[in-house]
């Protein structure tokens with residue numbers, strides 16, 4: 001496991017290269033589908049994708065409820081994009097000339113979405129708890145002391161969110177005009193979903209909106225700066241940079257699907273319940289399907305054809321419900337950070353820290369105004 005912690009993706013590639021079958025066993029017992037065609041089949045085939053998605057798990061009673069909630073939240077977030085842009089500009093004005101990343105990515109995105117997640121009239125204590133959780137453990141930290149802190153914070157945040165949901169449900173929430181993502185979640189939860197389950201659903205979505213987007217912003221900045229050190233302007237459109245960063249270093253590095261009944265897959269016999277994992281990273285680095293996949297090359301997005309499988313947001317029936325709006329949020333943030341500035345990174349390496357997401361290791365970003 002020490003080798004995995006040092007270079008998780010290299011470790012995964014090493015196992016994939018040595019495997020003789022389309023599916024190989026990971027050291028911690030799970031199964032990884034190495035063959036790209038078989039992997040895409042796992043994500044798309046109804047055999048593995050019926051019933052409820054693992055993202056929401058059993059927090060909602062049916063797949064229809066999951067889809068309805070995902071769409072409702074996506075719509076609320078999409079409607080907020082103009083406000084996000086303005087709030088981002090205000091948050092950037094407070095960013096120091098040298099800032100610590102990837103944490104600054106999460107802080108920036110949180111500041112730009114704070115009123116979307118909890119409207120300004122929501123209890124101040126809850127808004128503060130949410131801001132603290134963004135600082136100390138929205139995403140699982142590799143550091144034990146951070147994990148301990150977040151384990152202390154999480155029950156408090158869940159309890160405070162649950163209490164707020166109880167109050168809002170008692171007062172009634174207007175489905176047609178949600179004031180924030182919490183209202184949207186409450187309105188989309190069918191009867192019978194407890195206040196605590198609604199709080200857990202809400203926290204999953206906060207993690208996606210702030211944590212996953214924040215880490216994707218950090219990867220884009222890091223990779224673009226490392227490949228154009230000291231440039232006053234990047235030679236690529238920001239959209240190409242963010243797409244290529246999501247290919248080169250997908251934040252969600254593994255998604256899993258349970259095997260529904262005894263079956264043979266990729267030359268191996270599986271029992272029901274075994275988890276088949278698909279790694280977007282491995283598919284994005286398949287030498288047979290991508291040209292020079294190990295290189296960070298935003299210009300590969302100048303044309304629409306000739307690409308291998310691209311699934312930073314997964315694929316098939318359980319694809320990320322917020323993919324398009326997430327892409328917009330990431331691109332807007334990177335563009336805003338770069339506008340009128342020369343960017344430089346120090347202390348940067350491209351080996352990620354892998355926990356529940358593949359995050360960049362700490363680096364410093366220096367912004368020097370060019371006008």
Ligand code: HEM
Pocket residue numbers: 053054055056066067069070071073074077205208209212213216251252255256312313314315317318319320321322323325326330
């Ligand atoms: C960089 C940002 C993001 C990435 C990389 C990402 C990626 C993913 C992935 C890989 C899944 C799981 C799919 C699977 O199990 O196959 C997922 C699920 C989901 N994501 Fe995202 N996501 C991001 C941001 C967002 C945002 C901003 C929203 C909301 C607006 C969102 C909403 C959802 C929903 C609702 C699902 C569950 C889909 C379902 O089960 O039907 N995501 N996301």
